[in-house]
Amino acid sequence: MEKETKETQKKAAPSSQAAAMRNDTIDLVELAYVLLRRWKMLVLFTVVGALLAGAYHQFLVKPTYQADASIFITNTDSVITISDMQLSSALTEDYSKILTSRSVLKEVIEDQDLDMTFQDLSKLLTITNPDSSHIINIAVNCGDADMARNIANSLMNVGIHRIYQIIGTGEPNVIDYSESDSVVETTPGLKKYLMLGGMLGLVLACALITVRFLLDTTLKSEDDIAKYLRLPVLSVVPYYEEGKD
Structure with missing residues (x-):
């Protein structure tokens, strides 16, 4: 039992160590690359936000006048x-x-x-x-x-x-x-609502991606092992999918 406990602790240690190091320091360059890789999500949220704001302006906003x-x-x-x-x-x-x-x-x-x-x-x-x-x-x-x-x-x-x-x-x-x-x-124009909606959608998408990036503590490559665990990579086992040569 003691050996199994020690082995379990040893296996959990690298993961917890990586999580602690990632939480302590935020790599802004890596975060920027993550945002760039999710550009489709950013564009989608921006367009959806602009469309929702435009629909709100067209159907729910009542015109106001100033004398x-x-x-x-x-x-x-x-x-x-x-x-x-x-x-x-x-x-x-x-x-x-x-x-x-x-x-x-x-x-x-x-x-x-x-x-x-x-x-x-x-x-x-x-x-x-x-x-x-x-x-x-x-x-x-x-x-x-x-x-x-x-x-x-x-x-x-x-x-x-x-x-x-x-x-x-x-x-x-x-x-x-x-x-x-x-x-x-004096009612704000449609363009203003579209711009505000698009900006809010973009900010929301960036916030979601950033939160997922900060909460993700998995090691995805040998570079992550060297960076967060500071251990040398001795070997790499390639993933083999059955049915493919």
């Missing part, structure tokens, strides 16, 4: 002083918060007869102040182009009136109303 409107925050007096400009700049952030306030959003919902809550409406809005200027841009994103345009214009009109009520200074000046020809579709 823009903008106002200019400043005093309406004919003579504008530096202090007026500084005050307008300081109040720009306050104006942005007024535009997205609960009372303003509820009035817009009532004005446009929208079937949504003010929380839902707030998710469609993006209020920006580019480069800390006196301009406030109102952007509305939704799946209906006409609805996006109407909401943007209604929000601007209601917001301007509400700002005048709260701040008490001159009403902001309208720079641009939202118009039909200015509404743009």
Whole structure:
């Protein structure tokens, strides 16, 4: 029994030693050759990923549209002083918060007869102040182009009136109303989905091949024996398949 146990341990030792050495060091060159040998799998996963992403874009992604409107925050007096400009700049952030306030959003919902809550409406809005200027841009994103345009214009009109009520200074000046020809579709294009799907498929294929490479501890050639066990190869027995000369 002791002899059999020792012989079994001796047989298992080279395999465990090879596994330990392979886990300790990763041969990137060998991994690169493995990836190149599996190029068909890489191409297949890339194509399948691109096709799935394309099908998702065509059948499941709903188009979204963006409507823009903008106002200019400043005093309406004919003579504008530096202090007026500084005050307008300081109040720009306050104006942005007024535009997205609960009372303003509820009035817009009532004005446009929208079937949504003010929380839902707030998710469609993006209020920006580019480069800390006196301009406030109102952007509305939704799946209906006409609805996006109407909401943007209604929000601007209601917001301007509400700002005048709260701040008490001159009403902001309208720079641009939202118009039909200015509404743009913001849905990512088919090419973008194809590229992303293909890249995800390629990454997944590389990950699977790499995991299999790291978990594979078998010795496949005399070079593996010399590399991982550091033992000389004394002889090689060729594989003979019966029925072939």
